[in-house]
Amino acid sequence: MIPAKFDYIKASSVNEAVNLLDEHGFDAKILSGGHSLIPAMKLRLNRPEILIDISGISGLNTIEETGSEVIIGANCTHTQIVNSEVIYKNVNILKQAAETVGDVQVRNRGTIGGSLAHADPSADYPAVVLACEAKIEVEGKKGKRTIDAKDFFVGIFTTALEDDELITAVRFPKVAHGNYQKFYQSASRFAVVGVAVVHDGSGVKVGVTGVADTPYRATAVEKAYKNNNDSDAAEHAVDGVEVMEDHFADAEYRTHLAKVMVKRALEA
Amino acid sequence: MEITLTVNGTEFTRDIEPRLSLTQFLREHLDLTGTHIGCDTSGCGACTVTLNGDAVKSCTILAVQANGSEVTTIEGMAKNGEMHPIQAAFKEEHGLQCGFCTPGMVMVAADILKHNSKPSEEDIRHGLKGNFCRCTGYHNIIKSIQHAAETINK
Ligand SMILES: Cc1cc2nc3c(=O)[nH]c(=O)nc-3n(C[C@H](O)[C@H](O)[C@H](O)COP(=O)(O)OP(=O)(O)OC[C@H]3O[C@@H](n4cnc5c(N)ncnc54)[C@H](O)[C@@H]3O)c2cc1C
Numbered sequence: 001m002i003p004a005k006f007d008y009i010k011a012s013s014v015n016e017a018v019n020l021l022d023e024h025g026f027d028a029k030i031l032s033g034g035h036s037l038i039p040a041m042k043l044r045l046n047r048p049e050i051l052i053d054i055s056g057i058s059g060l061n062t063i064e065e066t067g068s069e070v071i072i073g074a075n076c077t078h079t080q081i082v083n084s085e086v087i088y089k090n091v092n093i094l095k096q097a098a099e100t101v102g103d104v105q106v107r108n109r110g111t112i113g114g115s116l117a118h119a120d121p122s123a124d125y126p127a128v129v130l131a132c133e134a135k136i137e138v139e140g141k142k143g144k145r146t147i148d149a150k151d152f153f154v155g156i157f158t159t160a161l162e163d164d165e166l167i168t169a170v171r172f173p174k175v176a177h178g179n180y181q182k183f184y185q186s187a188s189r190f191a192v193v194g195v196a197v198v199h200d201g202s203g204v205k206v207g208v209t210g211v212a213d214t215p216y217r218a219t220a221v222e223k224a225y226k227n228n229n230d231s232d233a234a235e236h237a238v239d240g241v242e243v244m245e246d247h248f249a250d251a252e253y254r255t256h257l258a259k260v261m262v263k264r265a266l267e268a
Numbered sequence: 269m270e271i272t273l274t275v276n277g278t279e280f281t282r283d284i285e286p287r288l289s290l291t292q293f294l295r296e297h298l299d300l301t302g303t304h305i306g307c308d309t310s311g312c313g314a315c316t317v318t319l320n321g322d323a324v325k326s327c328t329i330l331a332v333q334a335n336g337s338e339v340t341t342i343e344g345m346a347k348n349g350e351m352h353p354i355q356a357a358f359k360e361e362h363g364l365q366c367g368f369c370t371p372g373m374v375m376v377a378a379d380i381l382k383h384n385s386k387p388s389e390e391d392i393r394h395g396l397k398g399n400f401c402r403c404t405g406y407h408n409i410i411k412s413i414q415h416a417a418e419t420i421n422k
Pocket residue numbers: 029030031032033034035036037038039054074075100101102103106109110111112113114115116117118120122123124125161165166167168188189190191310311328
């Protein structure tokens with residue numbers, strides 16, 4: 001399978017990438033690890049005329065620690081996240097999720113920025129960024145801005161990014177206690193259901209992926225847990241949510257899985 | 269577009285289309301047909317090579333993305349006519365039947381052993397998640413990688 005023809009440009013700075021996006025508009029696409037984009041281009045679901053490779057931009061693949069946060073460059077691979085001591089100590093839940101992504105080869109190429117921008121409804125990181133209340137740093141023609149995780153995912157494969165914007169980094173507050181639970185789709189290893197639970201002083205924050213066409217915070221679970229401190233709060237996992245159906249899991253089974261995974265994550 | 273990369277220690281420069289995959293580049297432009305195409309959709313691992321030391325699925329990498337990099341394919345594993353310990357272990361432990369998946373298995377095994385010189389059975393199974401074998405049932409592949417670890421650690 002061979003993609004449609006395109007021109008390839010290797011950007012050497014964020015500025016250059018933004019200018020190229022601005023100039024070429026809808027015809028251009030950012031290329032990072034390529035592990036979502038290239039398969040889609042081979043199937044010709046995507047036919048960009050210009051690929052802007054951002055993998056060589058310096059400063060986008062670092063992991064930094066500040067007093068209260070861990071800042072992860074958009075080009076950091078899943079493998080970098082798995083192996084990072086800083087993430088292991090301060091945002092362990094992100095490491096847990098990264099370890100479940102695809103396989104070694106996929107983790108060696110795929111990036112956190114690419115995964116978030118792609119917004120696959122079955123991707124793992126969205127649940128984690130929601131539960132952690134991470135902030136997504138983006139840069140475009142109009143300059144830099146910060147998008148809260150809760151405002152970032154707007155629909156299936158759709159985010160709050162403008163056409164001329166790219167993700168430069170993701171900022172995670174340090175999280176003492178969190179757990180990620182995933183029910184694997186056994187062939188692709190994507191999540192049929194993925195649940196991230198973060199405990200803070202007053203309660204829990206729960207992010208869910210794979211269940212709806214957009215990842216969400218299970219606020220009904222959070223409320224019920226706050227009242228009773230009881231993992232039966234998991235019964236509220238899909239309250240107010242339209243549950244997806246596909247040939248791996250119908251809505252009833254997915255609902256069941258969501259409750260079981262929330263319960264496991266709450267109890268972990 | 270002109271690219272230059274080092275494959276199995278030798279530098280090659282070729283003029284290629286940006287849409288050429290690294291697998292096609294290796295097979296069709298360098299005649300290194302040891303890297304196999306199984307699914308061509310990033311599922312099976314038959315096309316695994318190492319890129320700057322990390323195992324990757326070359327069907328899902330554009331050759332242009334590998335510009336300036338170092339690639340090792342199965343042809344680069346043997347040295348001076350001697351099989352690499354991983355290859356020797358696959359032979360010894362009957363880690364292959366038809367052999368179609370084997371180049372990918374050997375290359376991913378190299379990545380597993382690079383990060384973990386004494387992998388448990390579970391570590392190996394986790395590391396092989398992206399590689400399919402339709403013949404062996406995996407048991408002997410796991411034994412082969414354990415055997416290779418022992419040889420390398422000696
Ligand atoms: C076999 C296989 C199994 C997988 N299993 C899983 C899994 O279990 N869980 C999971 O979560 N994912 C899984 N993935 C997806 C994988 O994590 C991808 O790597 C990831 O979704 C995309 O990252 P990338 O760097 O490869 O992005 P690319 O493919 O390069 O880009 C994806 C999209 O994001 C855009 N983009 C990339 N970077 C940026 C940026 N910095 N700013 C703005 N836009 C950007 C691109 O234009 C494109 O539209 C799997 C992939 C494969 C091939």
